[in-house]
Amino acid sequence: xxxxxxxxxxxxxxxxxxxxxxxxxxxxxxxxxxxxxxxxxxxxxxxxxxxxxxxxxxxxxxxxxxxxxxxxxxxxxxxxxxxxxxxxxxxxxxxxxxxxxxxxxxxxxxxxxxxxxxxxxxxxxxxxxxxxxxxxxxxxxxxxxxxxxxxxxxxxxxxxxxxxxxxxxxxxxxxxxxxxxxxxxxxxxxxxxxxxxxxxxxxxxx
Amino acid sequence: xxxxxxxxxxxxxxxxxxxxxxxxxxxxxxxxxxxxxxxxxxxxxxxxxxxxxxxxxxxxxxxxxxxxxxxxxxxxxxxxxxxxxxxxxxxxxxxxxxxxxxxxxxxxxxxxxxxxxxxxxxxxxxxxxxxxxxxxxxxxxxxxxxxxxxxxxxxxxxxxxxxxxxxxxxxxxxxxxxxxxxxxxxxxxxxxxxxxxxxxxxxxxxxxxxxxxxxxxxxxxxxxxxxxxxxxxxxxxxxxxxxxxxxxxxxxxxxxxxxxxxxxxxxxxxxxxxxxxxxxxxxxxxxxxxxxxxxxxxxxxxxxxxxxxxxxxxxxxxxxxxxxxxxxxxxxxxxxxxxxxxxxxxxxxxxxxxxxxxxxxxxxxxxxxxxxxxxxxxxxxxxxxxxxxxxxxxxxxxxxxxxxxxxxxxxxxxxxxxxxxxxxxxxxxxxxxxxxxxxxxxxxxxxxxxxxxxxxxxxxxxxxxxxx
Numbered sequence: 001x002x003x004x005x006x007x008x009x010x011x012x013x014x015x016x017x018x019x020x021x022x023x024x025x026x027x028x029x030x031x032x033x034x035x036x037x038x039x040x041x042x043x044x045x046x047x048x049x050x051x052x053x054x055x056x057x058x059x060x061x062x063x064x065x066x067x068x069x070x071x072x073x074x075x076x077x078x079x080x081x082x083x084x085x086x087x088x089x090x091x092x093x094x095x096x097x098x099x100x101x102x103x104x105x106x107x108x109x110x111x112x113x114x115x116x117x118x119x120x121x122x123x124x125x126x127x128x129x130x131x132x133x134x135x136x137x138x139x140x141x142x143x144x145x146x147x148x149x150x151x152x153x154x155x156x157x158x159x160x161x162x163x164x165x166x167x168x169x170x171x172x173x174x175x176x177x178x179x180x181x182x183x184x185x186x187x188x189x190x191x192x193x194x195x196x197x198x199x200x201x202x203x204x205x206x
Numbered sequence: 207x208x209x210x211x212x213x214x215x216x217x218x219x220x221x222x223x224x225x226x227x228x229x230x231x232x233x234x235x236x237x238x239x240x241x242x243x244x245x246x247x248x249x250x251x252x253x254x255x256x257x258x259x260x261x262x263x264x265x266x267x268x269x270x271x272x273x274x275x276x277x278x279x280x281x282x283x284x285x286x287x288x289x290x291x292x293x294x295x296x297x298x299x300x301x302x303x304x305x306x307x308x309x310x311x312x313x314x315x316x317x318x319x320x321x322x323x324x325x326x327x328x329x330x331x332x333x334x335x336x337x338x339x340x341x342x343x344x345x346x347x348x349x350x351x352x353x354x355x356x357x358x359x360x361x362x363x364x365x366x367x368x369x370x371x372x373x374x375x376x377x378x379x380x381x382x383x384x385x386x387x388x389x390x391x392x393x394x395x396x397x398x399x400x401x402x403x404x405x406x407x408x409x410x411x412x413x414x415x416x417x418x419x420x421x422x423x424x425x426x427x428x429x430x431x432x433x434x435x436x437x438x439x440x441x442x443x444x445x446x447x448x449x450x451x452x453x454x455x456x457x458x459x460x461x462x463x464x465x466x467x468x469x470x471x472x473x474x475x476x477x478x479x480x481x482x483x484x485x486x487x488x489x490x491x492x493x494x495x496x497x498x499x500x501x502x503x504x505x506x507x508x509x510x511x512x513x514x515x516x517x518x519x520x521x522x523x524x525x526x527x528x529x530x531x532x533x534x535x536x537x538x539x540x541x542x543x544x545x546x547x548x549x550x551x552x553x554x555x556x557x558x559x560x561x562x563x564x565x566x567x568x569x570x571x572x573x574x575x576x577x578x579x580x581x582x583x584x585x586x587x588x589x590x591x592x593x594x595x596x597x598x599x600x601x602x603x604x605x606x607x608x609x610x611x612x613x614x615x616x617x618x619x620x621x622x623x624x625x626x627x628x629x630x631x632x633x634x635x636x637x638x639x640x641x642x643x644x645x646x647x648x649x650x651x652x653x654x655x656x657x658x659x660x661x662x663x664x665x666x667x668x669x670x671x672x673x674x
Contacts, residue, residue: 056654057672057674058655058672058673058674059653059654062610062674063609063674066609085610086610087589087613088577088609088610088611089608089609089610089611089671090577090589091579091604091605092604092607092608092611094579096609100576100579103576104574104576105574106569106574108569117565120561120565121565125557125558125561177650177654182653203625204608204647205605205606
């Protein structure tokens with residue numbers, strides 16, 4: 001067996017993960033170079049579940065995903081906010097350059113309905129879904145992961161600050177505010193580099 | 207002219223007990239005149255035949271269940287099939303008493319590639335509506351009708367062939383009444399050829415003018431003028447259950463059929479719907495009305511079925527359902543002519559709007575929202591929720607505002623560190639309420655940014671937004 005055919009064989013198998021090679025992961029730039037450098041494929045992985053656990057509401061959790069959301073909007077793709085904890089404020093979204101007609105806000109009474117709606121959206125047409133849920137059961141998370149894979153979409157799961165011990169998510173991020181930006185704790189990055197760093201954010205101009 | 211005649215031989219039975227494992231018949235008349243007009247296969251296997259009187263049929267099969275026919279149900283059913291049939295041709299005739307309808311397909315044949323395709327589509331379509339169909343094809347209405355009683359006969363494609371094909375057939379399938387057929391049999395006539403050998407005037411003397419005239423219409427020697435069926439301007443279809451239905455599953459079966467009929471009607475008129483009502487009529491309680499609103503014009507039976515099923519499964523059936531009714535009165539163009547605000551133009555429109563409908567059905571119409579902007583400097587009024595296609599996007603420069611907005615401002619006692627100068631927003635002085643507010647950007651000890659305001663009158667502090 002030649003080296004080339006061995007390489008081809010390794011490349012063709014989905015069960016073989018090759019350290020250091022991330023080019024095959026399809027990804028969407030997060031808009032933050034420091035973050036992209038640590039993510040597989042240089043951005044948010046497509047078709048994957050990404051867990052984000054902000055320490056409190058208002059620590060930059062939306063600005064973390066906003067540049068990617070904006071690029072999806074510009075491509076004419078749809079982005080959904082499912083059961084957000086507060087009103088996503090239209091003037092602020094417009095300020096950040098998001099196309100409002102590409103955004104869908106889904107209200108749900110129960111966590112179960114919210115997860116169901118997120119799954120449907122991931123599966124059937126949204127480019128990204130931001131879901132606020134406290135779902136912890138591995139089964140619920142796996143379903144989201146599967147829906148994201150099926151629809152080749154990004155599932156951003158915003159959840160309470162304490163991350164559970166195991167999760168099928170491809171990326172898990174802890175977030176906390178810090179002077180001049182936000183503290184990013186990449187707890188898990190499949191095919192990337194876990195670690196902690198500070199992502200600078202501009203001070204609001206209001 | 208080429209007519210496809212559709213005969214529903216088991217209509218009365220199929221309306222009564224669709225899947226009855228036990229022997230059952232439908233009868234007409236009362237007392238000594240009560241006769242079997244339809245029966246299921248188990249009854250047929252027990253030796254019961256159409257036309258048999260009720261007492262004899264019960265002697266053959268003591269377990270037999272007898273149902274009275276409902277002419278009203280038969281009428282509703284056959285007219286619904288006629289409305290459904292308009293998707294194939296605009297020329298439809300119907301005779302309710304004979305459980306028969308005709309579709310003129312000579313002029314539309316080229317759209318359907320071949321007669322075989324059309325034949326198959328009609329037959330399988332009617333089976334999906336829940337009926338057995340016998341089909342006859344001929345250039346005259348009555349010849350086509352006759353062939354439905356002789357399912358093995360080949361279609362007749364031109365007029366000279368009629369006589370040759372129908373000649374050897376027995377008299378039983380003719381629409382001249384059982385009595386006339388019996389009388390003709392006793393005079394030794396067996397086939398239609400035998401009957402056609404007798405001069406018209408002697409037939410007329412014995413049986414009246416109608417018989418020779420009927421034979422002339424059969425052969426195409428006499429014009430057969432019929433009223434055409436017109437699909438109704440608004441649609442209402444009621445399906446009565448023999449016994450109260452207590453489970454949603456029991457309703458789905460009827461729902462699937464009436465949606466099949468309905469979407470055939472929509473295709474026939476080349477329209478679609480966005481509003482649809484399903485009414486459940488209960489035994490005692492007030493009726494339950496389920497309203498369906500779709501985001502885009504719809505006429506797909508499977509899609510409508512999925513939406514209504516979702517709705518039904520979330521409806522508590524407090525009382526057995528005696529009938530289910532579909533009604534629709536507003537029809538729209540079937541295709542989306544202008545870009546739907548809710549539809550992403552870059553996506554498959556149908557899939558996306560089907561998805562939104564699915565979400566609305568489960569979560570409620572108000573749950574699926576678009577964000578809009580309005581030209582108002584008061585923070586509460588600078589945005590709005592759009593739940594349908596209304597509203598326009600305002601393009602302007604927007605100041606940096608918090609991404610999370612608290613519609614109900616939260617009063618706070620410990621004010622975090624304020625940054626920069628306040629922004630005075632006069633709100634609502636024109637409504638008589640003085641509520642000038644000074645808005646501040648604040649930074650919490652943890653490093654988060656808040657949007658606060660101090661009410662000028664009360665000097666109270668409130669949290670209104672978070673820079674998320």
